Amino acid sequence: MALVLNEEQTMLRESARGFIGDNAPVAHLRKLRDDNDATGFSRALWKNFAEMGFSGLLVPDEFGGSGLGCVEAGVVMEEIGRNLMPSPFLATAVLAASALTRGGSAAQKSEHLPKIADGSLLAALAIDEGAKHRPLQTAMQAVRSGNGFKLSGAKAFVVDGHVADLLIVAARSAGQPGDDAGLTLFLVDPKTKGIALERTAMVDSHNAARIEFDNVEVDADSVLGELDQGGALLEGILNVGRGAVASEMVGVSEEVFGRTVTYLKERKQFGKLIGEFQALQHRAAHLYTEIEITRAAVLKALQTLDADFDHAAAAVAVAKARAGTTATLAVQEGVQMHGGMGMTDQFDIGFFMKRARVCQELFGDSNFHADQLARLKNY
Amino acid sequence: MPDLDQFRSETRAWLAANCPPEMRLPMQNDEDTYWGGRNAVFTSEPQRVWFERMRDKGWTVPDWPKEYGGGGLDGAEVKVLREEMAAIGARSPLSSFGIWMLGPALLKYGTEEQKQEYLPKIARGEIRWCQGYSEPNAGSDLASLQTRAISDGDDFLITGSKIWTSYANYADWIFCLVRTDSSAKKHDGISFILFDMTSPGVSTKPILLISGKSPFCETFFDGVRVPKSHVVGTVNRGWDVAKYLLQHERAMISGMGERGAARPLGQIAADSIGSDEQGRLEDPILRGQIASFEIDEAALACAAERAVDLAKAGQGHPAFSSAMKYYGTELNKRRHEILMSAGGIDALEWDSERSKQGARPRAWLRTKANSIEGGTSEVMLGIVAKRILDLPGA
C-alpha cells in the first residue's frame, strides 16, 4: 500500500476541511469557553456532522454507517486538530464505534451502532483511574451478583463522560491490578443507580468527567466481548484511539507550524523580517522535518490498523510517541517565535498549546509508548 | 495486486536459493563492502557469487531500464525486492557512487550515447567512480569552485585541485565539476564532466581520517585533456546536473543507518549490559534513550517510504531529500553514540582481532562525517528553510 492518501481519502479530507473550517474554526472553541458552556461542544453542529456521515465513518454499512477504516477516521481527526473543534467524534464515532464493532454481540451492535451512525447516541470510554494512563493497573471491581455484576470504583478523565448516554467501562472481574488477564468491559447506562458523575473542565476547554461507581448493578448481557478476556479487546480499541489522537496532533502541529511560518514572513525586527534570521530558519526547518516524519509514521500506523489489526501495536506506539513529542515541540516553538504575542489569550496559539498537552496525556504519553515499544522488542 | 504477490513469492524463493548465508550476516567492516571497478577483488567466494547472481538479474540496479543493464522493475516491485532482502538481512551486492549518484544524473541528463556507454558498466560494477565536487575553498559554498577547464579544439584542458574526494585512489573514473566560464555568474559557468583517473595529469594523495582510515584524498589535475563529448548536460549548465545528483546523494546518505541493522539496538545493549527480572534493560535511562531512538528510526523509515510514494504520485518536493538527509544523518550519529554506550569499555578497543580491528569505534567516528559529507546539516536546514518554507533572505 502506498503511504499516501488515495483519491477517496483525499476527497474526504477536503470535505472535512471545508466543513470544519467553515463551521468550527478556533473562534468556535473560544466562544464556547468564554460562555462557560456546560456541554463544551455544539449539539447542533454534531447533528450536522452526523448528516455529513462523519459520525458513522467506522460503523459497518449494515448498521447505517459507511464502514470505512482508521485512515479515514484519522483524516477527520487531523482536521479536528487543525481547528481545535470540540466534538464527540473521538469518544463516540471512533472509540465506541470500534469497541462495539469489534466486541459487541449482535444485540449490542444493532441496539447502539445505528444510533452512533445517526448521531443520536453519545458514548464514552472509562479506563483510567490514576494520574497517568495505565490500563493494566485497572482496579475497579466487577463482582458477580445474581445474574450480573456489581461495579465499584472510580474513573478519571472520561472524555465526554459528562454528556455520554452510554459508558464503556473497564473493570477487573478477576486478578490484581497489573495483571494481563481478568479485565472485562461493560456497557453501562450512566443513569444507573450508584453512579456519581462530576464534569471536569480541562485546560484545553474540552470536557471530561470523573465518575464514581458505588455497587452499580449491571446485567450479564452488559458484558462487551468476553468475560475476563477484555484486555486484548481494550488494547485494540485503545490502539485505534491512539492512532486517532496521533492524527489530531499532526493537525495541531501542522496548523501551529503554518501560522508560525506565516508570522516569520510578516514580523519585522532590527529592520528585517524575523524569518531572515538563520537561528529561526534552522529551527523552523527542523520542526518541518519532525512534522513530516511524524506524519508518515502516523499514516503508517493507521494503514497497519486497517490492514493487519492484530500486529499494529508497534506502529501505533511509534506514531503516538512521535506525535506527542512533535506536537509539544510545535506548540512550544510556535509560542516562542511569536514572542510576547504568543503569550496573549487574545491570540489563538495558546489554545493549540493546551490541546497538545491534553492529547499528549490521552491514552499514553510519549514515555508510555517508548516503554511499550521496548517491551514489544524484548528489552 | 495478485501480480505483485506472485512477484513477492518468486523473489523470496529466488533470494532463498541464491543469497549465500554469509551474505545475510551484518557487515562488520569496510572489507565486507564490494565496490566493483577495474581493480576490484572479492574478499570471499560468497561475496563474488552473490554479486554475480544479482548482477546477472540486473538487480544491482533493479529500477533501471533493462537496456541499460537494470532489472526493469517498477516502483512497487523494487519496494518488494528491498523488503524481501531486508527480511533475510541480505547485504547490498554492490556499493557504488555510480549507482547512487551518477547513474540517476545520466538517466536524466545524459545523451543516448553516454547512457549506452556508462550505465551498463555501472550496473555491472565495471567502473568505480569518485566525486570531484569539493575544493579547498569551495565546501558548503560549492559553486565558488575554481578548477578550470580551458577549451582546446574538441577537448578541455583541466587544471586545479579537489579535496575530500572519497576513494579517489581506488576510482577508475571521476565525475567532476569544473569552471568553463569564469566571467559568468557563480552558478552559470560550471560544467559537469567525466574522465578517466588514469589520464595524464591526474594525481591523488590520501588524507587520514579520525577513524584511522583514509578513504579520501586530495586530487590534483594538471592540464588533464578530456574530450568535450564527456560533458554531461549543457556546457556551463552543469549546476543543474550537480544539484540533481546531490538530491540522490542526500537520499542515499539519509538511509545509511538502515544498513546492517539486523537486531534491535535494545537487544544489542542487553547482550552487554544485562536485563532485570522483568526482561528490561539493566540501565533504565539508556533503555529510554534507545526506545526513543528506535521510535525516531522507525518513523524515519516511514518517511523514506512515503517520500518515494509521494514522488510517484507527483506530490513530492525536490528539496525534501535535504530534510531526510539532515534527519537521517543526525539519527545515525545518535545510533552510534548509543552503540558506544551499550558497548562500554569493550567498544573502546581499537587494534585487535577480538574487536575486529576496532570496527565499532571506527564506525562511530566515521558517522560524524554523515552530517558533513554531501552538504552539512546546517546547509540542509538552510535549503529546507528557503526552498520548502520559502523563508526570506538569500
Ligand SMILES: Cc1cc2nc3c(=O)[nH]c(=O)nc-3n(C[C@H](O)[C@H](O)[C@H](O)COP(=O)(O)OP(=O)(O)OC[C@H]3O[C@@H](n4cnc5c(N)ncnc54)[C@H](O)[C@@H]3O)c2cc1C
Ligand atoms: C567523509 C567525507 C567524505 C566526503 N566525500 C566527498 C567526495 O567524495 N567528493 C567531494 O567532492 N566532497 C566530499 N566531501 C566533502 C563535503 O561535501 C564537504 O566537506 C562539505 O560540503 C562541507 O564543506 P567544508 O568541509 O568545506 O566545510 P565548510 O563549508 O567550511 O563548513 C564549516 C562549518 O560552517 C558551516 N557553514 C558553512 N556555510 C554555512 C551557512 N551558509 N550557514 C550555516 N552554517 C554554515 C558548516 O555547516 C560547517 O559546520 C566529503 C566529506 C567528508 C567528511
